[in-house]
Amino acid sequence: MKLIMLGSGTSTGVPRIGNDWGDCDPSEPRNRRSRVSIIVESSAGKRLLVDTSTDMRQQFLANDIDHVDAVFWTHDHADHCHGIDDMRALRYGRSGPIPGFAADETVRRLRQRFGYVFAGQHGYHTIVNLETLDRLRMFAGFSVEHCQMPHGPAQSTAYRFECDGKSIGYATDFSEVTATMLELFENVDLLVCDCLRRDPHPTHAHLGMALDFGSKVGAGRIVLSHLDKSMDYRSLANEVPDTVEVGFDGLTIEL
Numbered sequence: 001m002k003l004i005m006l007g008s009g010t011s012t013g014v015p016r017i018g019n020d021w022g023d024c025d026p027s028e029p030r031n032r033r034s035r036v037s038i039i040v041e042s043s044a045g046k047r048l049l050v051d052t053s054t055d056m057r058q059q060f061l062a063n064d065i066d067h068v069d070a071v072f073w074t075h076d077h078a079d080h081c082h083g084i085d086d087m088r089a090l091r092y093g094r095s096g097p098i099p100g101f102a103a104d105e106t107v108r109r110l111r112q113r114f115g116y117v118f119a120g121q122h123g124y125h126t127i128v129n130l131e132t133l134d135r136l137r138m139f140a141g142f143s144v145e146h147c148q149m150p151h152g153p154a155q156s157t158a159y160r161f162e163c164d165g166k167s168i169g170y171a172t173d174f175s176e177v178t179a180t181m182l183e184l185f186e187n188v189d190l191l192v193c194d195c196l197r198r199d200p201h202p203t204h205a206h207l208g209m210a211l212d213f214g215s216k217v218g219a220g221r222i223v224l225s226h227l228d229k230s231m232d233y234r235s236l237a238n239e240v241p242d243t244v245e246v247g248f249d250g251l252t253i254e255l
Contacts, residue, residue: 001041001042001166001167001168001179001254002041002252002254003192003255004039004041004252005038005192005255006056007033007055007152008247009033009034009228010196010226011079014227014229016230019228022183022229023235024230025232025233028233032249033053033249034058034082034249036172037049038050038058039063040059040064040170042141042142046069048139048140048161049071049072050073051073051081052083053079053082053083054071054078054079056111057089059127062249067090068175069140070099070140072100072159073100073101074158074170074172074173075102075106075151075156076109078088080169080173084110084117087117087127091127097125097127097129098128099129099131101130101139101144102130102157103133103148103157104132105155105156106129106157107131107238118130142161143161143163144159145184147180147181147183147184148180149176150174150176151204152202152203153203156173158171158185166190167188168189168191169184169185169188170192171191171194172193172225172226174205175201175203177209182216182217185217187220188217189219189255190253191217193205194225195207195210195226195231196227196231197231198231199223204226210224211222211244221244223244224236224240225244227247231246233248
């Protein structure tokens with residue numbers, strides 16, 4: 001199984017508009033971060049996309065991705081879903097809509113804001129067939145497990161994908177570690193984890209929380225993501241344990 005990290009940055013990306021790099025070294029390419037999104041790929045070539053980030057088009061071009069077999073959303077915040085229109089290009093040549101999945105409230109909000117994606121209009125095909133996660137257990141050879149995570153006053157969906165005897169967990173945009181999260185990610189081979197900055201934040205995990213979370217679940221490897229402009233790649237890489245990797249756009253890991 002393979003992880004492709006399409007984007008590793010926070011909602012404003014790095015650098016921010018105004019060429020604001022914060023503490024990040026502009027000469028280090030791994031500090032240039034687009035908005036978070038991943039692809040999980042099986043040995044059979046099946047690809048699951050998690051989130052349609054604001055930078056989706058450029059991410060797919062940079063990683064030479066021309067198709068996905070389904071899309072999963074964590075929540076409806078802009079940096080995680082406002083690239084949804086770029087799903088149109090993935091619909092070309094297909095006999096039907098692309099399968100899409102999300103938690104109940106996220107489904108409701110996405111339908112409200114992007115109705116044309118889920119019900120064709122004016123001669124245009126439906127792009128995504130959106131369903132709730134309630135009864136989903138398997139898709140395209142992957143087992144799919146999930147739970148809801150606190151994200152400040154909102155919620156975000158955590159995912160665990162298993163295939164080919166390996167497991168990848170994705171936990172972004174959470175502000176508290178719950179018993180359900182610990183159960184979902186127990187002994188996961190690879191955990192991609194929210195890690196906005198070093199200092200605590202009201203809606204996101206910070207470095208200490210991310211490292212503690214990975215340790216508690218017994219993750220084989222941890223990849224930090226959703227990093228802001230205070231998280232210089234080289235400085236952070238020198239700070240974390242050997243089992244922890246600082247995520248960056250284009251990072252590919254095969255299990």
